[in-house]
Amino acid sequence: MSHHHFDIDVVVVGTGMAGLVCAHRLRRHGVDVVALEACHQAGGRTVGVEIDGEGADLGGQFIGPGQDRVYALAAELGVATFPTYTAGANVLETETGRLLRFRGMAPKLGLLTLLDVARARFRLDRLARTVDTETPWHSPNASALDGQTLRSWIDRTVRTRSGRRFLTLACQAIWACEPSELSLLHALFYIKAAGSLSALTDFEGGAQQDRLDGGAHGLAGKLAAGLGAALRLNAPVRRIERDDSGVTVTVDDGTALRAKHVVVAAAPALAARIDYHPPLPAARDNLSQRLPMGSVIKYIATYPEPFWRTAGLSGAALSLRGPIALTADSSPRSGNRGVLIGFVNGATARDLATRSPADRRTAFLDALTRLFGPQAGTPVTLVERNWNEEPFTRGAYSAVFPPGAWTQLGPALRAPVGRIHWAGAETSPRWYGYIDGAVRSGETAADAVAQDIHPSR
Numbered sequence: 001m002s003h004h005h006f007d008i009d010v011v012v013v014g015t016g017m018a019g020l021v022c023a024h025r026l027r028r029h030g031v032d033v034v035a036l037e038a039c040h041q042a043g044g045r046t047v048g049v050e051i052d053g054e055g056a057d058l059g060g061q062f063i064g065p066g067q068d069r070v071y072a073l074a075a076e077l078g079v080a081t082f083p084t085y086t087a088g089a090n091v092l093e094t095e096t097g098r099l100l101r102f103r104g105m106a107p108k109l110g111l112l113t114l115l116d117v118a119r120a121r122f123r124l125d126r127l128a129r130t131v132d133t134e135t136p137w138h139s140p141n142a143s144a145l146d147g148q149t150l151r152s153w154i155d156r157t158v159r160t161r162s163g164r165r166f167l168t169l170a171c172q173a174i175w176a177c178e179p180s181e182l183s184l185l186h187a188l189f190y191i192k193a194a195g196s197l198s199a200l201t202d203f204e205g206g207a208q209q210d211r212l213d214g215g216a217h218g219l220a221g222k223l224a225a226g227l228g229a230a231l232r233l234n235a236p237v238r239r240i241e242r243d244d245s246g247v248t249v250t251v252d253d254g255t256a257l258r259a260k261h262v263v264v265a266a267a268p269a270l271a272a273r274i275d276y277h278p279p280l281p282a283a284r285d286n287l288s289q290r291l292p293m294g295s296v297i298k299y300i301a302t303y304p305e306p307f308w309r310t311a312g313l314s315g316a317a318l319s320l321r322g323p324i325a326l327t328a329d330s331s332p333r334s335g336n337r338g339v340l341i342g343f344v345n346g347a348t349a350r351d352l353a354t355r356s357p358a359d360r361r362t363a364f365l366d367a368l369t370r371l372f373g374p375q376a377g378t379p380v381t382l383v384e385r386n387w388n389e390e391p392f393t394r395g396a397y398s399a400v401f402p403p404g405a406w407t408q409l410g411p412a413l414r415a416p417v418g419r420i421h422w423a424g425a426e427t428s429p430r431w432y433g434y435i436d437g438a439v440r441s442g443e444t445a446a447d448a449v450a451q452d453i454h455p456s457r
């Protein structure tokens with residue numbers, strides 16, 4: 001094959017929300033695209049499944065204020081949004097199994113603990129405001145902030161044991177990892193990328209405020225359908241060669257595509273499993289060696305009706321006892337049946353995964369029964385998705401930066417390597433790790449590549 005012959009302008013590797021948006025937008029720019037997806041369906045971390053004849057999100061599903069690009073995309077595709085059900089009381093289960101009902105984000109933990117947690121939240125927000133999301137490594141005090149974990153900060157800052165326990169649960173809920181795994185600088189970057197800590201934790205006014213009609217997977221499905229034959233499923237990319245004039249992208253079955261550019265739209269740990277020739281710069285490879293994915297098992301339990309609503313409960317719960325970290329109401333907009341989603345996160349997810357499917361089911365339903373009563377224990381259907389087992393995701397919600405990664409190797413995260421460009425929720429300075437971040441990253445990569453191909457436009 002001549003090096004001056006191109007099969008296509010651009011190959012996009014991976015069709016999560018980032019790759020889908022990137023391919024969609026490149027076509028809008030008049031650029032010829034092929035999108036290669038390893039799995040049998042598009043969507044990545046926003047993939048769907050049919051349960052009892054209705055679609056459900058196995059991965060990301062909530063959106064909220066400030067996530068302007070995903071709202072714009074939904075509007076463009078004619079997908080309506082609707083508010084997450086939040087009427088009624090939330091529940092916090094204490095370590096000893098006591099149930100505390102509360103509204104908003106402040107469970108009645110006792111005055112000292114409440115003050116302690118409020119103070120910690122205030123300090124995290126204040127510190128986060130000092131972080132530069134474009135170049136976190138240039139933030140004031142970056143090396144000190146990146147030289148400690150969220151755990152060491154909590155241990156030093158939070159005085160009460162129950163306050164420390166609550167913030168640990170918050171970390172598991174937000175990042176799907178233990179506070180000991182997470183760089184403080186990354187936690188602060190992530191908060192700033194969303195706007196504030198409450199933007200991360202809240203339903204109303206925060207990232208869990210709204211849902212998409214037909215689910216987030218429906219949005220991915222529409223983008224995938226729009227790509228038509230430009231989307232190739234069951235096509236894991238194994239090798240990317242680059243030279244001065246273009247790239248050659250080779251799929252598992254040996255098919256090779258010669259293109260002017262390639263956009264790799266997968267999390268760094270997954271992007272690193274592709275063979276690059278010549279090899280990637282040391283800093284880029286070193287960075288991806290350090291960015292493990294979080295650990296989450298998502299459960300979807302369906303019921304004939306949302307029975308917790310009649311008991312005055314919102315369906316949102318937090319548990320300090322576990323194994324469930326948090327739950328939410330995910331019933332259809334009509335409310336004509338009940339759906340509860342539950343998350344088992346961090347070390348608890350890794351631990352639960354070692355048990356038999358029957359044991360896991362029992363552990364999950366026991367916890368759900370403690371939170372919502374006996375009806376919760378007999379769902380019509382219970383679906384489980386352990387994201388760590390997915391061969392082309394290997395964890396979620398997103399990559400977890402340990403100490404030292406941002407300050408030592410951060411610049412390699414987004415910098416293109418010749419004609420290889422990076423997209424994905426991990427590359428976005430706004431809403432890192434979220435659907436909106438993925439959308440933004442796809443747009444940014446598409447615009448950069450299109451500019452190179454059609455500089456006049």
Ligand SMILES: Cc1cc2nc3c(=O)[nH]c(=O)nc-3n(C[C@H](O)[C@H](O)[C@H](O)COP(=O)(O)OP(=O)(O)OC[C@H]3O[C@@H](n4cnc5c(N)ncnc54)[C@H](O)[C@@H]3O)c2cc1C
Nearest residue numbers: 014016017018038044045060061062237396424425433435
């Ligand atoms: C359980 C769960 C709950 C979440 N909740 C929310 C939420 O409520 N709100 C929110 O905003 N975000 C949420 N998230 C996060 C959000 O879903 C992700 O940040 C976002 O979807 C990531 O999109 P992406 O395109 O960057 O990556 P991905 O979705 O991971 O896409 C990468 C794609 O690349 C493919 N791929 C990988 N390697 C190759 C290869 N070699 N060749 C070809 N293809 C390859 C993968 O199969 C995948 O399709 C959640 C995630 C999970 C898992």
